[in-house]
Amino acid sequence: MYIENTGIENIVSDLFILDEIMLQHDLIRGGQWDYERVTYDKKYTLKEGTFYLRVFGFATEGDVDARDAIIQLKKPVIGKHYYPFGVEYGEDEHFPKSLIKDCETTLKKVLVALEKHNLKTV
Template identity: 30%
Template structure:
């Protein structure tokens, strides 16, 4: 994981507004959100694993699944998830369980990040800063 300094850190936004502005740029709310925190993820590549720019946020008012929630932006970072090849040895292969048990744990949740993805992540953060700080 490589952290990227950003003028967004500590700023508060309506979650709805962040979604409206960031989703068209390719960001999605990552799957491991909870009621009080989450992150916008941008998949930069699928090169020997997945390279993401992640912009974390925490709820300041409301919960993430409630309309009108305000969130505070954390420090953005680039991460590299290295996935194992093949089928997990514990995977259950049947029609009933295929949608549940098809994925393995990453081989390395925090693999080393190539310089090109650090640079791309930094460029993306600057683009997001420009979008959010000139719009609000």
Template identity: 30%
Template sequence: MVPLDSEIEDKIYSLYVLEEKLKPEGFVIGSNWDYEKGFFDLKIDNKGIYYFLRIPFYAVAGSLDYPGVTVRLEKPFLLAHQYEKGYDEEGIGGALRGSIDQFQSPTDPDANVPDEYINIGKKLMQKVENLILPLY
């Protein structure tokens, strides 16, 4: 995990407004959210290691399942997950294989993030800042 300094940290926004700005850029709300906190995730690459830009947030007014919830953004970071490599020797491809692999735990949930991806992450955060800081 590589923390990224950003001016969005500690800013408060409507979750709905953030979704309208970030989802068209490829961000999704990660599946590991609960009623108090969540993450905007952007997959940067998946060449054997999945690199993500992650922007954590937590509810300050309402809960995440409530329309109109307001959230505070936390320090963004880059995250790398390395999954087990292999191929389908048995010929069990397609949807069946995908339904199994989606629940596979990373072999290295905190893999090293090379400088190349740190630079990409910084540029992506500049773009995010340009999108949402004027809304603050």
């Protein structure tokens, strides 16, 4: 499920700044990256299952592996994890309202932190 109108989609930032701000809000850049893309995850374990808030980004300049990249963020998404298959993002998934609210709150806090760095949008 995409989270619409968060304000962070299309923000462009230095990877170092993004890593710091995302980590402050429990969004971890794990192993789901390559030289051109990054994924920040916040994991939620609820009685309804395991969910992830994911913020994707891609390098417009530089190299993610070298930690020298400029990243453009994309629209955030919430997904549900199904063992052993992975995370599903489908619109037919059920996402608890409390989860959606927490994800929106987290994204607002991330946006405020990113705006303090006078980042540009595209």
